[in-house]
Amino acid sequence: MEPSSATVAAYSPCGSTAAVCRAVAEGTGLAWDERDLARGTRPEPVDPGTLVVLGAPVAGGAVPALGLERLGRVHTAFSPCVLVCAYGDRDPGHGLHDLEAIAPGLGLVPVAAVLAPVRHVMVPALGAGRPTADDLAAYRSFGAAVASALRDAGGLFDLAPPPLPPASCPRERLELGFTAECDPAACVGCGACAGACPAGCIPADEPYLTDTARCDGCMACIGVCPVRARSLSDPARLAAVRERCVAGWEGPHRPRLVMGA
Template identity: 30%
Template sequence: MVHAKLVCFSPTGTTKAVLRGIERGIEPDTSEWIDITSPDARNEPLQTSEDELLVIGVPVYMGRVPALIMDWLQAMKLQNNPAICVVVYGNRTYEDALLELKKTILQCGGIPIAGGAFIGEHSFSTEKTPTAAGRPYNKDLDYAKEFGRNIRSKLESVSSENPVSEVEVPGEYPYRGDSKLWVVDFIAVNDKCTSCGHCAEICPTGAIDSKNSAKIELEKCITCCACIRACPEHARTMKPGPVQDASLRLHTLYAEPKMPEYYLWKG
């Protein structure tokens, strides 16, 4: 029996899509989803039971696990659970994020047995300067499903003579990137805005005023661009400035599609 607990932080939905692909491959007997994208979902720490398989997926910000969720992740109380670490990046590089997630799980009492790095459309991708537009593609999700199938197969071969063990994943420690993002005023709101409040509802940090969607607490904003993507009226766009410049730079330098990678424990 495989009882899976799937945890994701997924402002634009790409990480969640990858985890669903992995879930389809594992075919767990039971599944429980914990989406920690909204601020309220991060109020209580995660606690697991001994017989649960933990799958955790996060996006990569500046080559790291997002600083916003590190306190929540570090507060997890795990019971030697086998765990799958998944990071989703925007076709640039995932640098040390997978290693950072693995080490965090270890520190909380889990056993990271597998790790995967998948590609999702970059948060800064636009129609004019796309980067990994539309990803994860169906092929990416097929790869995620294959990853899940291989995990299930290996789990079925586990015995006292052949137990699970810690997986080796790429990365360097001390970590190279800075997980704290820019504090920058980069979102323009035009006259198409109807003040429907959807952007405030889906903001992962509660940075948008629910009564005045043009009002944003810059110190809370993590430049995930979820509000731009989700606006039903297409009333939110990037202002000229560092984020728009970064969008052009990513489009120019990282046009060649990267391929997903995954790693399994040996044994």
């Protein structure tokens, strides 16, 4: 089978996951479009047979609940897909397995998978500068290989499912308990944080406020604040977590790219 087009469907609050997914789509040589599932809340129908690059980040060892809900807005029928799990160059947890579990309900048939080390949003020293130019080149080459395998296959189900690497932690998500907060004295009221928040927990007319009950600590708001008025709560505990993570780091990790035989 040969897909006529590709679609990037990524939940990517901070942008790294989407960058990886775009590189895979570019490598296929197919015309492709993109669905921003971190910002959009409407259903996302995809034409049957389209190659879908389905991506999400790992947080606390798992794809965030909001990410799974947003990915669940994609619906198609018998479409091949590449599963893309981005993680902070430390521990991918069971993120790929989370994506594999929801794929059938979306009408997707996994044919390939990517474990992509990216910059750790909470511990920026890990994976700094990733995905690099070399990383993106590898993802483009992999996209080309996936497209070639699909062209050579007699039918979608002639391709074996990708052999996913074992999950590296229990299935329960580790809740670190950090939420975003704002220094009202430093806030200039630009509203960039409200536009970036996938959970909608920052009011656009009062961007110095945060509904902490809904915040999952994705840090998208922190990354876009032009005056650094936003930060994670409990800075002393955050510093201790960062120190432990850096001390136990075994990176940098290489991208893992798998396809079924």
